[in-house]
Amino acid sequence: MPELPEVEVIRQFLDRKIKGLTVSGLDILTPKSFVGNKKLVEGQKIVRLSRTGKQLSLVLKNNLIILFHLKMTGQIIYSGTVLGHPTPNQNNQKLPNKSTRLIFTFSDNSELFFNDQRKFGWVKLLSLNELSEFQSNLGPDVFSRRFTPALFYQQLQKTIRPVKTVLLDQSKFAGIGNIYANDALFLSGINPKTPANKISRPKTYKLHKHIISIMRLSVLAGGSTAKDNGYVKPDGSKGANQFYFRVYQRKGEPCFECQTPVKYMKLGGRGTFYCPKCQKL
Numbered sequence: 133m134p135e136l137p138e139v140e141v142i143r144q145f146l147d148r149k150i151k152g153l154t155v156s157g158l159d160i161l162t163p164k165s166f167v168g169n170k171k172l173v174e175g176q177k178i179v180r181l182s183r184t185g186k187q188l189s190l191v192l193k194n195n196l197i198i199l200f201h202l203k204m205t206g207q208i209i210y211s212g213t214v215l216g217h218p219t220p221n222q223n224n225q226k227l228p229n230k231s232t233r234l235i236f237t238f239s240d241n242s243e244l245f246f247n248d249q250r251k252f253g254w255v256k257l258l259s260l261n262e263l264s265e266f267q268s269n270l271g272p273d274v275f276s277r278r279f280t281p282a283l284f285y286q287q288l289q290k291t292i293r294p295v296k297t298v299l300l301d302q303s304k305f306a307g308i309g310n311i312y313a314n315d316a317l318f319l320s321g322i323n324p325k326t327p328a329n330k331i332s333r334p335k336t337y338k339l340h341k342h343i344i345s346i347m348r349l350s351v352l353a354g355g356s357t358a359k360d361n362g363y364v365k366p367d368g369s370k371g372a373n374q375f376y377f378r379v380y381q382r383k384g385e386p387c388f389e390c391q392t393p394v395k396y397m398k399l400g401g402r403g404t405f406y407c408p409k410c411q412k413l
Contacts, residue, residue: 134202134363136186136274136307137350138371142208143183144351145366146190149210150178150238155192157237165233165248168257172196184273185306189263197263199256200246205231206253210366211242244366270306274347279305285336288328295331296324297400299343308343311356314405315378316342323413324404349376379405 134142154177158170176192183189188208190198200208209227227245228235234246234255246255258266271287272278287304288295298304299313308316317324320339322331331339350356355371357363359381364370374381378388383396387407397404 133204133309134186134206134355135309135311135347136183137312137347137373138355138363139183139186139188139202139307140275140351141355141371142366143181143188146188146208146210146244147181149242149366150190150244151181153178153242154239155236156239157235159235159237160233161228161235162233162248162251164251165246165253166255166257170257172257173198184267185270185302186309187267195260197258197260199258199263199266201254203248203250203252203254205247205249205362207231207245207247207362207364208366209245209247209364209368211244249362269303271302271304272306274305274307274343279340279344281337281340284340285333288331288336290329292327292329294325294399295322295328295339296402296404298328300400300402307347310402311358311377311380312343312347312350314380315346318379318405318407318411319346321410323411324399324406325413349373379407381405 155173158173160166180191188200231247231249232245233248236244296313299308319342350373353373356373357370379394382394384393390409392409395408
């Protein structure tokens with residue numbers, strides 16, 4: 133699943149490519165993937181792109197917003213690039229392919245493809261008020277000024293749930309996903325099962341610092357293209373942050389700090405990786 137760094141990489145890429153262009157056409161190949169009236173999109177200029185957590189917004193001249201949520205297998209590919217997609221036998225097929233749900237055409241004849249193998253992702257057309265209401269249940273974006281060490285500590289102190297489960301709760305903090313929760317906890321020496329309210333203030337502040345730092349480094353690396361190849365950049369190329377995973381997807385491999393084999397477990401239904409020596413409960 134694309135997390136905050138991956139969506140931020142997409143936002144930065146598209147900001148350079150489609151900002152200022154007009155949407156000349158929208159082809160809806162899978163009706164459930166788009167919510168709204170496409171006639172309110174066509175003929176509109178894209179004036180701004182923004183991101184909140186894992187959600188990407190394209191702001192139109194008529195003040196409506198095209199909101200993307202990629203969920204598990206969503207991809208945004210620009211201008212018909214050849215890409216590898218997790219669907220079997222689709223590697224290197226030109227777009228559109230059988231996972232393509234929407235096609236946006238722009239005034240310079242470039243195209244934007246919304247692909248989604250499992251159809252969990254969606255694109256919605258919203259007004260500013262509807263967007264505000266829709267995102268009202270999200271916590272502060274991890275890259276925003278609101279995500280302070282003090283707020284982070286206060287939120288963790290409110291619950292006895294395992295800290296990793298809390299990190300993935302988008303109503304608490306918007307943008308943290310499984311990859312970065314695993315690795316930030318490792319760098320902070322915190323076991324994923326630790327009750328959130330049992331983590332000391334200094335440890336909490338350390339975790340806060342590592343969450344931000346590894347996610348910013350991931351943006352610089354173009355995001356994480358994990359083993360499922362589900363995420364690619366809008367030009368179809370892979371990110372490089374997967375080469376810097378600390379424990380994520382490293383089950384059985386030696387810990388970088390102590391050489392103890394990395395362990396794997398399910399926690400809150402999510403795959404969880406940790407070092408049993410460096411992250412003692």
